[in-house]
Amino acid sequence: MKNKRIIDEAEDIHRAVEMVQLGARMQMLEAETRLSREKLLKIYKEVRGVSPPKGMLPFSTDWFMTWQPNVHSSLFMSYYRFFEQCTGLVGLDAIIKSFHLYLDQIESGVLEPVLSLTRAWTLVRFFDADLLQLSTCTSCGGQFVAHAYEPNAHFVCGLCNMPSRAGKSVKAKQAPVKKTRVRELVTV
Numbered sequence: 001m002k003n004k005r006i007i008d009e010a011e012d013i014h015r016a017v018e019m020v021q022l023g024a025r026m027q028m029l030e031a032e033t034r035l036s037r038e039k040l041l042k043i044y045k046e047v048r049g050v051s052p053p054k055g056m057l058p059f060s061t062d063w064f065m066t067w068q069p070n071v072h073s074s075l076f077m078s079y080y081r082f083f084e085q086c087t088g089l090v091g092l093d094a095i096i097k098s099f100h101l102y103l104d105q106i107e108s109g110v111l112e113p114v115l116s117l118t119r120a121w122t123l124v125r126f127f128d129a130d131l132l133q134l135s136t137c138t139s140c141g142g143q144f145v146a147h148a149y150e151p152n153a154h155f156v157c158g159l160c161n162m163p164s165r166a167g168k169s170v171k172a173k174q175a176p177v178k179k180t181r182v183r184e185l186v187t188v
């Protein structure tokens with residue numbers, strides 16, 4: 001029994017280190033491991049070299065509805081659903097695997113990073129709580145993050161109906177969203 005607990009703790013430490021490396025905040029670490037706050041703070045400081053930021057997570061479902069975060073969240077959710085439906089992975093394991101795939105897209109230069117691991121984790125929690133759903137775009141057939149229970153018979157995604165301001169920021173000028181490539185990714 002004692003040995004089992006040590007193995008459990010080793011697994012939790014391993015997961016916590018991976019989560020911190022991927023940018024997780026304390027709230028996520030506390031929810032996803034059984035380690036004490038003190039131990040998590042130690043791990044955080046050791047991996048990052050600084051103390052974790054204080055305060056609440058400022059996330060609401062509305063953030064995921066704004067144009068650029070919505071494109072990124074939809075891409076992340078398409079990976080998450082794939083892992084859930086095709087590999088049987090659930091929860092944190094599926095979140096971490098999906099986030100790695102998302103980071104691969106960032107590294108290959110298709111997108112600028114918008115989603116952090118903690119945001120991705122919050123997104124899945126909003127899905128679990130039935131606050132968000134995936135709606136199918138009537139124009140391109142891709143699946144996009146939308147508020148749950150909203151009528152979606154005429155739903156058109158942010159890529160098919162791009163707001164005129166999108167792509168005009170300095171950052172977007174440097175790396176415009178490659179619309180066709182993103183559409184391929186959310187349609188799989």
Ligand SMILES: [Zn+2]
Nearest residue numbers: 137140157160
């Ligand atoms: Zn569309």
